[in-house]
Amino acid sequence: MKKTTKYAIGFSILLMATLVFIAADHIDAPGSMATTADIADYFAFEPTEDSDNTTFIVDLQSNVLPDLAYGTFDEDVLTEINIDLDGDLIEDAVIQAIPRNDIMYFFGPAAPSQTGLSGTVLVNSPLGSVAISGATAVTETTDSGVKLFAGPRQDPFFFDFFQFNAVIDPAIDSAPGGFLPPSEATDTFDGANTMTIAVELPNSLLGTPTATNALGLTVYNTWITTNRKQ
Amino acid sequence: MALATITLLESCNNDDDVMAPEQMATCDDNIMNGDETGVDCGGSCNPCETMGMNPDFTGTFVQVDFMGRPGINTVLSADGATKDAHNVALPSEMVAMFQTAFEARLEQYHDVYAAKLGLDPADVNYENNILGLDAVTVTTVLAADVLQVAPDLPTTYFNPGTDFDNDGRILVPDGDEVALTGRMLSDDIIDVSLILLFGGAEGDRFSGQDVDMDGTPDLPRLTSDGVGLTADILTDFPYIGDPE
Numbered sequence: 177m178k179k180t181t182k183y184a185i186g187f188s189i190l191l192m193a194t195l196v197f198i199a200a201d202h203i204d205a206p207g208s209m210a211t212t213a214d215i216a217d218y219f220a221f222e223p224t225e226d227s228d229n230t231t232f233i234v235d236l237q238s239n240v241l242p243d244l245a246y247g248t249f250d251e252d253v254l255t256e257i258n259i260d261l262d263g264d265l266i267e268d269a270v271i272q273a274i275p276r277n278d279i280m281y282f283f284g285p286a287a288p289s290q291t292g293l294s295g296t297v298l299v300n301s302p303l304g305s306v307a308i309s310g311a312t313a314v315t316e317t318t319d320s321g322v323k324l325f326a327g328p329r330q331d332p333f334f335f336d337f338f339q340f341n342a343v344i345d346p347a348i349d350s351a352p353g354g355f356l357p358p359s360e361a362t363d364t365f366d367g368a369n370t371m372t373i374a375v376e377l378p379n380s381l382l383g384t385p386t387a388t389n390a391l392g393l394t395v396y397n398t399w400i401t402t403n404r405k406q
Numbered sequence: 407m408a409l410a411t412i413t414l415l416e417s418c419n420n421d422d423d424v425m426a427p428e429q430m431a432t433c434d435d436n437i438m439n440g441d442e443t444g445v446d447c448g449g450s451c452n453p454c455e456t457m458g459m460n461p462d463f464t465g466t467f468v469q470v471d472f473m474g475r476p477g478i479n480t481v482l483s484a485d486g487a488t489k490d491a492h493n494v495a496l497p498s499e500m501v502a503m504f505q506t507a508f509e510a511r512l513e514q515y516h517d518v519y520a521a522k523l524g525l526d527p528a529d530v531n532y533e534n535n536i537l538g539l540d541a542v543t544v545t546t547v548l549a550a551d552v553l554q555v556a557p558d559l560p561t562t563y564f565n566p567g568t569d570f571d572n573d574g575r576i577l578v579p580d581g582d583e584v585a586l587t588g589r590m591l592s593d594d595i596i597d598v599s600l601i602l603l604f605g606g607a608e609g610d611r612f613s614g615q616d617v618d619m620d621g622t623p624d625l626p627r628l629t630s631d632g633v634g635l636t637a638d639i640l641t642d643f644p645y646i647g648d649p650e
Contacts, residue, residue: 200476200595205489208471215471220553221561221588223643230555233591233644254467265498265550276461292496297463311648325644332591332637332646333476340631344518352522354614354626361632367650374644379557387554389586390537390547395554399474399497403467 200333202238212237212250213402216370217333220398223376229321231376232257232271234400238331240368247371249275249308249326252405254297255373259285260397263387266291272298273326273373280326280373281305285381295403303375323376328369337364469494474551476563476595481603482508482548492551501549508545512603519612519626533606544602556587563593564602591639591646597630604628 200217203209216235223231234255239246254274258267269285274297286301306316309327316324339361342351355361382396389395431440433451441449472479472493483489488507495503512532520530532541539547555561564585589595601609614627638647 201471201473201480204480205471205483205493206486207490208493211470213470215473217476218473218553219589219591220555221590222557222559223645225560228557230557230588231643231645233646253470260497260552265496265500265552274463276463279461281461281463293494294466294468296466299463313644313648315643323643328649329644329646330637330649332635332639334594334633334635334637335596336631336633343626343628344515346518346521348522350522352626353623354519354612354628355631357614357627358632358634363633363636366636369649372644372646376643382557385557389554389556391585393556393559393584393587395556395587397497397552398555399472399552401469401473402471404470405465405467 200335202240202333203244208402210244212245212248213253213404214238214245215400215402216331218400219332220396228379229376230379230382230396231374232398232400234273234373235329235331235333235370236373236402237371238368239370240331240365246369247328249280249371251275254295254403254405256288256295256401256403257375258399258401259382260387261383261385263397265397269383270295270298271303271375271377273375275308275326278308279305280308280324282322282324282375285377285383294406303377320381321378322381323374325372325374327372329372331365331368331370333365334363335365336361338362472551474553475548476589477599478548478551481599482511482545484511484514497550497552500551501546503549505542505546505549508549509541512541512545515603519628522626532603533611535602535605536607536609537602538607539602553589554586559584559587561588561590563589563595564598591637592635594634600629600631 202216203214208214214237216238219233221231223229234257236255237246238244254272257271259269260266261268267288270288271282271284273280273282282303282305283298283301284303286298289296289298304316304318304322304324306324306326307314309325311328313325313327336355339351339356343354385394385396387395387397431442433446436446442451470493472495474497479489479492483492484507492504516530516532517527520527534540535544562585604612610629612625612628614623615625616622617624639645640647
């Protein structure tokens with residue numbers, strides 16, 4: 177990975193609150209920004225071609241700018257991966273992750289205790305657990321073939337965010353040419369880290385989808401949430 | 407556990423130092439014995455890590471942040487109040503809540519560049535994109551903010567394709583596209599999003615063109631931010647390199 181000088185620029189939380197667009201979901205809104213529950217990014221993919229597994233990667237927190245919450249999973253924050261099979265945009269199953277004593281515990285996939293904005297940990301549907309990693313990744317593979325990981329990783333998101341903010345600045349003389357050519361553009365997230373939760377599991381555990389995308393292909397509708405203990 | 411008990415019974419019966427039945431290992435005798443690796447856990451009992459500390463998972467948890475497709479809230483929600491509302495909303499309600507505001511935001515971005523180009527904002531508007539979607543449709547699709555993942559197809563957030571025939575179009579829909587099937591770590595979702603929002607029907611509407619060929623671009627470059635993946639991507643789970 178290319179090393180770049182990280183942002184000596186003294187961006188304050190106050191200034192960040194005025195920025196229109198930060199990133200994929202990093203620091204996206206005043207209410208969640210810079211908290212331990214702030215979602216940074218989300219990926220879902222087939223790990224290898226023709227695989228019968230799906231990999232979900234959830235990134236929480238970020239150290240891309242100073243003074244952000246970063247480095248420790250919060251025991252009061254439940255992370256959920258929501259799966260809609262039938263296309264009504266209501267979760268049919270959830271996968272949950274929550275830390276306790278340096279271990280990340282996973283539950284599901286199973287129907288949530290209730291759909292909607294609040295819920296409980298599905299203690300009767302344990303999926304497995306994995307020690308929260310330090311700098312070196314420690315992974316766990318359960319008897320049912322589920323792979324689990326939780327810990328710090330490089331932030332794989334890439335974006336010239338400083339130039340973007342110049343682009344969307346309505347001032348007439350702000351970036352009139354738009355984005356920079358590759359030789360001048362800079363990936364703001366080069367060198368940043370994030371707190372990653374990763375789950376890879378057989379599609380058979382997720383159920384059979386009937387939902388379709390805009391091209392008519394059969395898909396799971398998925399989204400992630402962080403949920404704070406009341 | 408029953409199988410383990412039988413096995414132990416047999417081994418006990420074959421042992422010259424005959425053990426009384428009440429001393430045989432079980433998973434609820436409060437002693438670390440048999441093949442257990444902790445008190446009543448590990449070996450043929452339940453794993454220690456889920457029993458040993460009896461973690462407390464009680465309580466009600468309420469949504470505080472949300473993400474489906476990358477960048478939706480951050481790009482298309484115009485202000486802090488809308489962004490906060492989006493993070494505590496449900497996908498099934500999002501089109502009704504946000505589509506109109508997203509469409510206005512999309513037009514606002516075009517107005518900003520109209521002003522920078524010295525044009526009347528009324529003359530610079532969103533044009534149907536490479537998927538042929540008009541402003542209402544594209545903001546409706548994006549407002550239902552879920553990441554769609556195909557279990558049986560290769561994953562690509564969207565592959566804008568290559569202009570093999572040099573006709574200026576980077577994607578010529580011919581019915582066999584595989585797209586919107588998830589998101590790889592390497593997918594350039596920023597460029598894809600920019601192309602869908604500012605690229606027009608050919609994907610290159612605002613791509614820094616030098617229209618009068620004087621060596622200086624005449625249109626802004628809005629369809630690519632010019633950067634690619636810099637993080638280390640691994641072949642094995644969890645696929646992302648060690649922190650820096």
